[in-house]
Amino acid sequence: MCSVMESLKQLSVLKSLSRNVASLKCSLQLIINNSSSGQCCxxxxxxxxxxxxxxxxxxxxxxxxxxxxxxxxxxxxxxxxxxxxxxxxxxxxxxxxxxxxxxxxxxxxxxxxxxxxxxxxxxxxxxxxxxxxxxxxxxxxxxxxxxxxxxxxxxxxxxxxxxxxxxxxxxxx
Missing domain, CATH: 3.10.100.10 (Mannose-Binding Protein A, subunit A)
Structure with a gap:
């Protein structure tokens, strides 16, 4: 069973990974749309x-x-x-x-x-x-x-x- 601290650490890592995936999605959107506006969802x-x-x-x-x-x-x-x-x-x-x-x-x-x-x-x-x-x-x-x-x-x-x-x-x- 995970301790509370281990769970919080895993949550922090998950949030960081989620931000990285969102950033990569944004970069991919910009490449696909041939855009340099830097606007992403x-x-x-x-x-x-x-x-x-x-x-x-x-x-x-x-x-x-x-x-x-x-x-x-x-x-x-x-x-x-x-x-x-x-x-x-x-x-x-x-x-x-x-x-x-x-x-x-x-x-x-x-x-x-x-x-x-x-x-x-x-x-x-x-x-x-x-x-x-x-x-x-x-x-x-x-x-x-x-x-x-x-x-x-x-x-x-x-x-x-x-x-x-x-x-x-x-x-x-």
Whole structure:
């Protein structure tokens, strides 16, 4: 049986190896992309533009997804351009993923950074958002948005467990 000190030493070595692997991944990304920008993403994250995206394999509620992203120094994805929408939907279809859009705080749709969302009906499933209350998931209506299996936004009760997409700025190597 390992002592606490031995376990801590092994953990330190593991963290160091993880940093080295991330650094090598970054270098490989730069070589593959023929880039000298020095911008890289963590392991299991995908680079697009100046951001990194994590498409989760775990299922969490919207609030727990938000917390998970924040624990990674990230946030639930905020979609700012047509190119970003295309990138995210390409990687999310046919799944269902929480995004950083909610009307729970103010009754108006806004991103997790409190930037107001300009309603674009072409981004929503037909008839959405509808704030349906007959879902059986407890009090409240559908205050959180997700990308459905067709890449369209839909509002859902925030306690439903889905995959989620985190976003953060890429780091320098």
């Amino acid at each position: 963590p392991l299991d994250w995908i680079s697009f533009g100046s951001n990194c995206y994590h498409f989760s394999t775990e299922f969490l509620s919207w609030n727990k997804s938000k917390d998970w992203c924040e624990n990674q120094d990230a946030h639930l994805v905020i979609l700012n351009s047509d190119q970003e929408w295309d990138f995210v939907t390409k990687h999310s279809i046919p799944g269902a993923y929480w995004v950083g859009l909610t009307d729970g705080r103010t009754g108006r749709w806004e991103w997790v950074n409190q930037t107001p969302y300009r309603m674009e009906r072409r981004r929503w499933s037909p008839g959405q958002p509808d704030s349906w209350t007959g879902h059986g998931f407890g009090a409240g209506d559908e205050d959180c948005a997700h990308l459905n299996s067709h890449g369209w936004l839909n509002d859902l009760h925030c306690n439903i467990q889905l995959n989620f997409i985190c976003q953060k700025r890429s780091s320098h190597s």
